[in-house]
Every structure is written in C-alpha cells, then in structure tokens.
Amino acid sequence: MSVANMPAIHPGEILRDLYLEPLDMSAGALAKKLNVPRTRIERIVTEKIGITSDTALRLARYFDTTPEFWMNLQTGYDLKVEAERMHDEIDRIPVHQAA
Template sequence: MNNQVFNSKGAEIEIQAFHPGEFLLEEIEERGIVKKDFAEALDIFPNNLSLIFAGKRNISAQLALKIEKQLGISAEYWYNLQTAYDLQIARIQEQQNEFA
C-alpha cells in the first residue's frame, strides 16, 4: 500500500495526522455541548476529557463506543483516527532512531 501523496508539481506532501481529541473538542463545541456534561455522559472525569482534548490521553476502543453512543459518530471513526495518529507518531520515532 502506497501512502504517498503528491502536489500538482509532483512533490511529495507529508500528511499530518491529528490527535482525535482535537476533532472531538471541535465536534462538541460545534454542537454546544458542555465539556463537563460530556465527560459525565462518557463516565470519565472532566480532567481525563481535557487530557484527550490536549492529545495527552488516547481514545480506547471502549471510549470510542461511548463517544459513538453520545454523538452518533461511529466508534470506528474515532478509533481509526487514534490508530492513524499512533502510526504517524511511531513512524516519526522510527525515522528519528534511524538517524540517531
């Protein structure tokens, strides 16, 4: 599978994955959902939700299911965003290890 993307001039474009917490924050803000209420609906502490928004805590499969139930956006979407982000971080770390 080729993960390369090129611009109109043929130069490779590096795709940046974003932590899914950034997307989650945007989604609940767009819907006008209070963060504290959302944390309660997910059965997690508000501080843990803030850590997810900040990209310092991951979205697990179990949490993805809870988000799906609250927002109506598939658990696969949230879990795949997390996986894409994790893979990108792993690739960056691998490249850094190659040059160290």
C-alpha cells in the same frame, strides 16, 4: 500537500474542533453525558492522552458514529507519530520480494 506529508492529527483535536465547539459543549459536560471522569475528556481534547476502546464506544453512542471511527482516528495518529519517530530505523529494514 500529500497525505504522507500531512501532520499527525490527534483525535482529541477532532473531538474538540468538530464535535464539542460546534455544540458549545465543555469537556466536563461531555464527560457527564458519557459517565466518565471529567479529566479523561479534558486530557483527550488537550491531546495529552489517546482514545481507548471504552471511550470510543461511549463517544460513538453519544455522537451517533461508530467506535471504529474513533479507534481509526487514534490508530492513524499513533501510526503517523511512530512512523515519524522511527523513520531512519524503518528505512534500514530491507523489503522482502515475494517469489
């Protein structure tokens, strides 16, 4: 399967499957460590909301990653979802050829 044909992966799935589950950590426990409302992390890992820059900064600090890692996951997801939704409309836009 090519990257273009892969389904959009919500960053909450990454957070849940690759970070929380291996640590046997609940969303509530992570929220407490990050000093954010429990519902914020719960809604991210259930893929109901995205990751904001505020949350990305906190996740990066706690998991020793970068804020860009978390924001790139979110941006990639958002672009994939919008590309699927807007496919027909985007296809009707002509491509400008540079001189």
